[in-house]
Structures are given as C-alpha cells and as structure tokens.
Amino acid sequence: MLSTTPRTTLGREKHRGSTDRNDLYEVLDSGLICHLGVVVDGHPMVVPTGYGRIGDTLYLHGSTGARSLRAGQGQQVCVTVTHLDGIVLARSVFNHSVNYRSAVVYGEARLVTDEQERMDGLRALTEQLAPGQWDYARRPTRKELAATAVLALSLEEASVKVRSGAPEDEEEDYALPVWAGVLPVVSSWGAPVPDPVLAGDTATPAHIRDR
Amino acid sequence: MLSTTPRTTLGREKHRGSTDRNDLYEVLDSGLICHLGVVVDGHPMVVPTGYGRIGDTLYLHGSTGARSLRAGQGQQVCVTVTHLDGIVLARSVFNHSVNYRSAVVYGEARLVTDEQERMDGLRALTEQLAPGQWDYARRPTRKELAATAVLALSLEEASVKVRSGAPEDEEEDYALPVWAGVLPVVSSWGAPVPDPVLAGDTATPAHIRDR
Numbered sequence: 001m002l003s004t005t006p007r008t009t010l011g012r013e014k015h016r017g018s019t020d021r022n023d024l025y026e027v028l029d030s031g032l033i034c035h036l037g038v039v040v041d042g043h044p045m046v047v048p049t050g051y052g053r054i055g056d057t058l059y060l061h062g063s064t065g066a067r068s069l070r071a072g073q074g075q076q077v078c079v080t081v082t083h084l085d086g087i088v089l090a091r092s093v094f095n096h097s098v099n100y101r102s103a104v105v106y107g108e109a110r111l112v113t114d115e116q117e118r119m120d121g122l123r124a125l126t127e128q129l130a131p132g133q134w135d136y137a138r139r140p141t142r143k144e145l146a147a148t149a150v151l152a153l154s155l156e157e158a159s160v161k162v163r164s165g166a167p168e169d170e171e172e173d174y175a176l177p178v179w180a181g182v183l184p185v186v187s188s189w190g191a192p193v194p195d196p197v198l199a200g201d202t203a204t205p206a207h208i209r210d211r
Numbered sequence: 212m213l214s215t216t217p218r219t220t221l222g223r224e225k226h227r228g229s230t231d232r233n234d235l236y237e238v239l240d241s242g243l244i245c246h247l248g249v250v251v252d253g254h255p256m257v258v259p260t261g262y263g264r265i266g267d268t269l270y271l272h273g274s275t276g277a278r279s280l281r282a283g284q285g286q287q288v289c290v291t292v293t294h295l296d297g298i299v300l301a302r303s304v305f306n307h308s309v310n311y312r313s314a315v316v317y318g319e320a321r322l323v324t325d326e327q328e329r330m331d332g333l334r335a336l337t338e339q340l341a342p343g344q345w346d347y348a349r350r351p352t353r354k355e356l357a358a359t360a361v362l363a364l365s366l367e368e369a370s371v372k373v374r375s376g377a378p379e380d381e382e383e384d385y386a387l388p389v390w391a392g393v394l395p396v397v398s399s400w401g402a403p404v405p406d407p408v409l410a411g412d413t414a415t416p417a418h419i420r421d422r
Contacts, residue, residue, distance in 0.1 A: 007256070011276065011277070011278050012276055012277060012278075032295055032309070033293065033295055033311075035291060036257075037246075037256065037289075038255055042287070043218075043287035043289070044249055044250050044256075044257075044287065045248065045255075045317075046246050046291040047315070048293040048311065048313055050309070066222070066223060067222050078248075078254070078255040078256050080258065082246070082259040084243060084244055086401070087340055089341055089348070089403075091348060091349060092349040092350075092351070093333070093337050093349065093350055093351055094352075094355040094359075096340065096344065098243070098244065098340065100259065104256075104257065106254065106256075130300055130307060133304065134304060137302060137304045138303040138389065139303075139304055140303070144303075148305075166408075174408065177413060178347065178349065179409065179413050179415050180405070182406075183341075183400055183401070183419060183422065184401030185398060185399075185401070186398070186400065187397070187398050188396075189394055189395065189396065190297070190396070191395070192300075192392055192394050192395075193297075193377075194391070194392040195378055195393075196377060197377075197385065198391055198392065199388075202388060202389070202390050204392075205390055208394060211394065
C-alpha cells in the first residue's frame with residue numbers, strides 16, 4: 001500500500017490514483033529520468049536528473065558542486081517521474097487531456113556516506129539508465145567517487161496517478177460530428193551511434209544492441 | 212539574450228548553457244508537457260502539466276481546485292521542459308550521461324483575469340498539445356471557463372541547457388576495449404486510436420492523421 005499523507009492524497013480525480021505499491025515500482029522502474037524539485041532561498045527549483053531504485057529507496061546523484069544536490073541534502077525534496085503515453089483528443093477543447101503514468105515521491109533526502117551503500121546506489125543509477133553498463137564499463141575510481149554526491153530518498157511517501165483510454169466527453173457532445181480518440185506517444189530506441197573515435201573492431205555489445 | 216540572474220546562471224558545465232532566446236523558444240515549442248514546481252508549506256511539489264507559449268509569456272492552466280495551481284498563484288514557480296534525446300554510453304561508468312535539451316523558467320505566476328488573455332492562453336495551451344484542435348473541437352462554454360484557472364509566467368528569467376554528441380571520456384580510457392557511443396531515444400506518434408463509441412463515418416481529420 002502507498003501512503004495516505006495529506007500531500008500524497010489526491011485532491012482531485014481520485015479515480016486516477018493508485019494505492020498499489022507495485023504500480024509505483026512499475027512507473028519508477030520503466031523511467032529514464034526524473035524531475036527533482038528542491039527549495040532554494042524559498043523558491044522552487046526543478047531539474048531533470050537520473051535516478052535508481054533499490055527496494056523502497058530511490059537514489060539520486062550528481063557532482064558534489066551541483067546546486068540542486070546541495071539544496072536537497074537533509075531537506076524536503078520532491079521527485080516526479082512521468083510517462084506521457086498519448087494525447088487525448090476530445091470532442092470539446094475543455095475535455096482534452098493526456099494519457100500518462102506518473103509517480104510523485106516526497107521526503108527528506110539523506111546524503112549517503114556509507115561506502116557500500118554509495119556504490120550500490122551508483123550501480124542502481126547506472127543500471128536504470130543503461131542496463132548492463134555497470135559490469136561492462138570501467139568502474140569509478142576513488143577520485144571519481146569523491147567528486148560524486150549520492151542522495152537517498154525513502155519511497156514511504158509517494159503517490160501514483162494514471163490516465164489511460166478514450167476521451168471522457170460531456171453527454172451532449174457525443175452527438176457532435178467531431179473525431180475523438182487518442183494519439184499515442186511512442187518512445188523507442190534508435191540504432192546505437194558509435195563514438196566517431198571508437199576503434200573499428202569494437203563490436204556493439206548485446207546489452208546495448210538488443211535493448 | 213536570456214537572463215543572467217544568479218538562478219539562471221549555470222553553476223556547472225557552463226559550456227552546455229545557451230544564452231540565445233531562440234533556443235529557449237525551440238525547447239519550449241517542441242515540448243508537450245512541462246514539470247511545474249511550486250512550494251507548498253515550505254516543501255517542493257513537482258507536477259507534470261500542459262503549457263503554451265505566446266511571445267515571452269508561458270501559460271499554464273488547471274482546475275480552479277488544483278493544489279499546484281492554487282500554490283502557484285502570485286508565488287514563485289519553476290517550470291522545466293526536458294527533451295531526452297539519448298543515453299550517452301561512455302567507457303567509464305563515471306562519464307555516462309544523457310543527451311538532452313532542457314529549459315528552466317523562474318518567476319512569479321500571475322493569475323490571468325482578463326477574459327481575452329484567458330482565451331488566448333487556453334488556445335495556446337490547446338494548440339501546444341494538439342495543433343488544430345482549437346478550431347476543430349467545441350470551444351469552452353462560460354461554465355467550463357469559470358472552472359479553469361489560467362496562470363501566466365514571464366519568460367524573462369530562464370535558462371537553457373543542451374548536451375549532444377559523443378561521450379567525453381578520460382584521456383586514458385580511450386584505449387579501453389569498451390564500446391562507446393549514444394543510444395538515441397526516439398519519440399514518435401502512433402496511429403490515432405478512435406474513441407470506441409465514435410460514429411463510424413467520422414473521418415480522422417488531416418491535422419491529426421498527418422501529425
């Protein structure tokens with residue numbers, strides 16, 4: 001079950017909400033980037049960034065010098081992951097919408113200091129964006145690790161919203177001679193583009209080629 | 212030229228920043244949704260939502276009852292639009308990255324009360340998500356308009372960041388027998404899915420079919 005704190009209880013469109021923790025995992029696990037919200041000098045700041053999940057903990061990382069990461073340490077943050085699945089074209093402008101799956105996580109971001117947890121978090125972050133690369137590419141050096149801040153955010157307080165399917169029009173609008181339906185947004189992988197300076201005999205590994 | 216206030220001046224990776232206002236327009240105009248950040252009771256809240264642009268003003272809308280919109284009125288907000296273009300697979304885990312284009316806009320959100328500007332804003336919002344639909348679908352009624360809040364945000368204070376191209380590896384890593392390059396993320400339109408209750412003789416209009 002997901003939390004039912006005031007900020008994770010949907011104020012509107014409650015029927016779009018899910019209280020199933022597995023739905024939260026699914027939205028998070030199928031994403032590539034999140035939008036991290038922090039408060040800086042009293043104003044909101046939203047930055048796109050990578051993330052990874054281990055159990056009920058979300059990991060974020062960045063340069064130790066990044067403003068958003070500094071602002072998040074030990075502070076309340078909000079992490080939102082959104083999948084846009086389609087444009088919902090209704091018979092009225094008012095009922096236009098989008099099909100989507102989104103997860104919103106609230107909590108205090110904890111600066112991870114334990115070396116093993118830092119490595120586990122970085123591995124999860126790498127594998128979220130590029131599965132197979134943690135074992136394939138060169139692992140971080142001590143110096144690289146020192147330049148990287150890892151934050152942990154509990155998934156305790158989170159909400160999930162999903163909209164799918166056809167438009168919901170006003171009763172009287174169904175008689176209008178207006179086309180209505182969904183225009184799907186499809187996200188896919190293009191063919192891998194080798195680094196121009198890559199040695200000619202370096203084959204594309206299967207975990208990249210077949211993703 | 213874009214602004215150079217402290218919060219729009221990049222602290223890191225300055226070479227990824229653009230100061231060209233046209234780059235801002237391009238990132239915004241090619242997006243479908245933004246992530247709106249507001250401060251609620253001192254904590255950040257980030258929600259995905261639609262937007263539209265007219266000149267140097269961004270328009271947002273929502274139910275008059277939506278928490279995020281209420282929290283944004285007359286308050287500092289942050290609007291971020293992100294395009295994820297590819298996963299950058301480097302020779303080292305540390306240098307993994309993503310290719311992206313992102314715009315971040317800061318400012319005080321103004322509740323739009325002028326009826327003409329409200330209509331213009333709603334038109335821009337509709338056309339951003341579904342070009343051609345403002346003239347095709349049924350326009351908002353007085354009652355629907357009364358249920359809709361429109362917020363305006365000046366584009367005065369904004370920043371743009373872009374990463375493209377190959378990985379940037381450490382000098383000594385180029386000799387490693389590791390494949391490196393970019394895995395493109397491609398976003399495209401699927402075939403329009405008609406509402407199941409659509410009258411059989413309602414043809415898909417060209418502006419939807421040919422998008």
